Amino acid sequence: MTKDRLAAIDIGTNSIRCIVVECNKDGSFRILDDEKDTVRLGEGIAETGEISAAAVARAEAALTRMHKLVTGLKVKAIDAVATSAMRKSANGPRLVKRFSELLGSEIRVISGDEEAALAAQSALRNFDTHGKRFGVIDVGGGSVELITAQGVHVEEFYSFELGAVVMTEQFFRVDPARDSDYRRFQKHVREIIKKQLDGDKLVLPTLIGSGGTINAIAQMALQLRRNPVESVHGLEVLRSEVVHLLAMLQRRDIKGRREVAGLSPDRADIIVAGVGLVDTMMELFNANTLLVNAHGVREGMILEAIKRRGMAPEAASPRSWRESVISFGQSCQMDDMHSQQVATLSLALFDQLADHFGLKKRERVLLEAAALLHDIGYYISYHSHHKHSCHLIRHAELFGITPREREMVAVIARYHRKSLPKKKHDEFQRLTVKEQATVGRLAGILRMADGLDRRRCFAVSGLQCRVEGNLVQLVLSGAEDLAVELFGASAKRDLFEKSFGVQVLFVTQAACAVTEKEL
Numbered sequence: 221m222t223k224d225r226l227a228a229i230d231i232g233t234n235s236i237r238c239i240v241v242e243c244n245k246d247g248s249f250r251i252l253d254d255e256k257d258t259v260r261l262g263e264g265i266a267e268t269g270e271i272s273a274a275a276v277a278r279a280e281a282a283l284t285r286m287h288k289l290v291t292g293l294k295v296k297a298i299d300a301v302a303t304s305a306m307r308k309s310a311n312g313p314r315l316v317k318r319f320s321e322l323l324g325s326e327i328r329v330i331s332g333d334e335e336a337a338l339a340a341q342s343a344l345r346n347f348d349t350h351g352k353r354f355g356v357i358d359v360g361g362g363s364v365e366l367i368t369a370q371g372v373h374v375e376e377f378y379s380f381e382l383g384a385v386v387m388t389e390q391f392f393r394v395d396p397a398r399d400s401d402y403r404r405f406q407k408h409v410r411e412i413i414k415k416q417l418d419g420d421k422l423v424l425p426t427l428i429g430s431g432g433t434i435n436a437i438a439q440m441a442l443q444l445r446r447n448p449v450e451s452v453h454g455l456e457v458l459r460s461e462v463v464h465l466l467a468m469l470q471r472r473d474i475k476g477r478r479e480v481a482g483l484s485p486d487r488a489d490i491i492v493a494g495v496g497l498v499d500t501m502m503e504l505f506n507a508n509t510l511l512v513n514a515h516g517v518r519e520g521m522i523l524e525a526i527k528r529r530g531m532a533p534e535a536a537s538p539r540s541w542r543e544s545v546i547s548f549g550q551s552c553q554m555d556d557m558h559s560q561q562v563a564t565l566s567l568a569l570f571d572q573l574a575d576h577f578g579l580k581k582r583e584r585v586l587l588e589a590a591a592l593l594h595d596i597g598y599y600i601s602y603h604s605h606h607k608h609s610c611h612l613i614r615h616a617e618l619f620g621i622t623p624r625e626r627e628m629v630a631v632i633a634r635y636h637r638k639s640l641p642k643k644k645h646d647e648f649q650r651l652t653v654k655e656q657a658t659v660g661r662l663a664g665i666l667r668m669a670d671g672l673d674r675r676r677c678f679a680v681s682g683l684q685c686r687v688e689g690n691l692v693q694l695v696l697s698g699a700e701d702l703a704v705e706l707f708g709a710s711a712k713r714d715l716f717e718k719s720f721g722v723q724v725l726f727v728t729q730a731a732c733a734v735t736e737k738e739l
Contacts, residue, residue, distance in 0.1 A: 234361025304362025332379020338520030430516025541620030664716030674708030
């Protein structure tokens, strides 16, 4: 059955981006293509008041190519918006008409508040914000949008003319940036934000950020950590890391900045202003954590387009990390009943061992996610399906689970069968020593739980853990003979015993009852 396709084109001050998606009837969608071109429409606007002829030529070339792309992909509709540069330039209205003819679709010039609302939609779709106080920032070339929110309730929209291109042209004409110029820039940013907030002091412990500058910060932070993940989406970047990156970038000239690992060379000239802006906002709002939303405004446009065009009842949004995990598992044709049983047994083990071994609450989430997804590798092949599960999970986008946590979930699932962790296993070696210890324990639990459902008939209905010194006794109960389950779990107790430093003894409730009766 042919599915409808949509394209969203965001004509920004620094770059033009085009995303093409295929829509499902439930409102969800998958990305088919994502194209970007750095055209710098905002170049020189502060001096001339107009978008330059050179920038127009670059934009026309980019839009012509994108039009060919979406035509070839047979999209049903194109939704295109233009932001700060088009809002500010004197020749903006004429260019909107001209660019619309190139695309064969009308381009809407949206306000800062509308831009902020699109970024907020994307953030709420991708992050678990229930009960949390936070802000959403979208950092562009011409403007910066801020949204304040509590839980799932958006409070205020703000738009500041503080984009990375505009600020670079206004304050950083000397390379490398002079300390005096940076202080003037920082003072200006603070004054503009405080003035628009009308004296209100915002405390936003977490900022969810989108836009090119945010993605660049995430990529550079990953390189500094030397602990890469597959995607920056959902990455947690600390304020201390932003401060460190800013200091490093300020010391370098543009040639040196182009050599910074993780930074695209075409952003090297505006990155000091971009990172400086993020640092100043984090300082102003007492934010210690920056969460990276790799989707942002374009995803918000897709969500709006799906609703507006009636292509689905409503764009689907995950309500919890668990629903997201189950949805992903079902897309890989997971065995729901077996997965749920293994998760139930895993959590029963975890809960009874937690106090004695100091297991943490968040580790329970990782274990449950890995238990639900441990067998999705069957989607590729039975043979080496534990490795396939690891690969699929590493590349998944799981709501409410950070990229580092996703890496751990993938490796936990990988060790539910076959060999124990080894130095030659790349996925395991990418983890920190602390993460490796956690993965070993959680994978040890999952491995035994999987053995306890060896026949996939849910024979084990309950279990009790008894810890005495270095001995862990597991008492199993069920309505039928559990010989196969005892064999399955016993054969897979190796990682548990190694990780916890214990020995495991399996007995059945029926056997215990006979022993007690004899006594």
